[in-house]
Amino acid sequence: MASSQGGVGAVPALQSHHYTTGPHWSPGNSQYPHLQQQQPHTTRSLDRALEDAACSGILNLSGRKLREYPGMNYDLTDTTHADLSKNRLTEIPPEVCLFAPLESLNLYHNCIKCIPEAIINLQMLTYLDVSRNLLTVLPKFLFNLPLKVLLVSNNKLVSIPEEIGKSKDLMELDISCNEIQVLPAQVGRLLALRELNIRKNCLHMLPEELADLPLIRLDFSCNKITEIPPTYRKLRQLQDIVLDNNPMQSPPAQICLKGKVHIFKYLNIQACRMDKKPDTLDLPTLSKRCLPHIEDFYPNKNHGPDSGIGSDNGDKRLSTTEPSDDDTVSLHSQISETALSPLDFESNRQRQRGLLNQVPKIGSKQEITPSDPSFTMRRKMEHLREELEQIALLRQNIEFRLKVLLPDDVGAALMDGVVLCHLANHISPRCVASIHVPSPAVPKLSMAKCRRNVENFLDACKKLGVPQDKLCLPHHILEERGLVKVGVTVQALLELPAPRTALAAM
Incomplete structure (x- = not known):
C-alpha cells in the first residue's frame, strides 16, 4: 500500500538510473596482464572507450566484467563523469x-567492500552511486x-554515521x-x-528530526515501524x-489505507490532543500538492493500495520486483493528448482570472509617498499581482501548445521536467533525445532523473536559440522557487522565429 495520493505499490526508485552501456567485454589481453584470452575486436572496443574518455572527459566502462581498472596507459585526469x-x-x-x-561516479553492481580515504580528493563530486555492492x-x-545525490542501497550496512549531518x-x-x-538524529540537519x-x-522507529526537512518523497516501507511521529504533520512539501x-x-491501518491526506489529518488530531487544544487542522497546501504530475503524460498508471500494511510483524512483506535500468522514453514516444473542448480551455483561463482577482487592485488616485506606511504594502501587493499574471501566462502557454490542463500547483507539475521536455519537442521535434518518465513500477521519479x-x-x-539572459536555472524548476523566471524562458522559447527553430531541429 502506498499512501501517497494516487500512488502505487512499494517499489521505490532503486538503481533505475539510465546509463548508456557499451558492448560486453570478456577478460583477456596481453596489453593488460590481468586479462586473459581476450578477443582482438573486443580489446579495440575497450581502447576506443578509453581514448574517447581522454578526449571527452566522460569515462564509460559499464558492463564489461572488469576485475581491475584498465586505464593505466591513458591520461584521464580530466574526467568529469565516470x-x-x-x-x-x-x-x-x-x-x-x-x-x-x-562530478559523477557510478559504481553500481560491483563487489566493492569498502570506500578508500583517497576519495576525499574528489572535492567536485556531487553524485555517487555505490548501490548493490x-x-x-x-x-x-x-x-x-x-554530495547532492548518494545512493548506497542493496549493501550490508547496519548503521549510518552521525557525520552524515555535515552533508x-x-x-x-x-x-x-x-x-x-x-537512523541517526543528525539526518534532520540535511x-x-x-x-x-x-x-x-530493520528500523523500529522514525526520528522526529525528519519533520524539519523539505522532503518531497519519503519511503520507509518494509520495516518494523509502528508509529509516525505527530511532528511529521509539519512536512508540508511532502508529496509521496x-x-x-x-x-x-x-x-492505524485503516487510516493509512485512505492515503496521505487522511494520515496528516490523523497526525494533526493527535498533536491537538497532546497539546490539549481544540482540533484545528493545519492543512494549507495538501489539497493542491497531491497532483504533482499531469496524468495524461503517464498513461496506464495503476493507482491502488497494496495489502501488506497492518501485518503482525515486519516479516510479512509483499514480494516486489526491482525496476529495470532502462526506463526512458524514446524519440518516437508520443504525448497522450487530452481531448479538450474550447469550453474546457475557456473555463481554465477563467480560473486564472479568479486567482488574480484575489489580489487587491492598486489605486492610483491617492498620492502616496515612500514614507507612507501603506506604500510598502501597496508595492508588495502590486508585485504579487504581476507575478500571478506571469504565472498565469506560463500556464496558458503550456496548456495551449500541449492541449492539456495543468493542476492548480503549476510548480509541482513542472518540477520533474517531463512537461517542459515535451514542450521543447513540440516546438522542435527530437531536440530532447530522451525523457525520463514515471512508470507503473516506479510512479515517482528520483531527484536525479528530474534533474x-x-x-x-x-x-x-x-541550442534552439533562447538568449542566455532569458534562461532560468535548474533550481528554479527543481525547487519551485522561480516560476516567473521559468515563464520568461518558456515565453522566449515560444517566440523563436520558425525558420531558426526548424534549422536547429534538423
Missing part, C-alpha cells in the same frame, strides 16, 4: 580517486564531499535494502534533502509517503 557500473571490481580504483574534476560501513570522511547539500539519499536498525528512501531495513509492509498502529530532465530542457532551449 561509469564503472556492472563490473566485478572489489575496490574503488585508486586511479579514479585522482580525477580531481570528477558489499559495503558494511560508510566512512565518516565520505560526508566531507559536496548540507545532499538532496537525495537512498539507503534502502540494508540492515540499518537506527536541510536540502528532498528525497529519502529507507525502504527494507510510502509506508506499506509495516505493523502500523498509529495511524536530468530539467538540464536536457535547458540545453535544448540554449
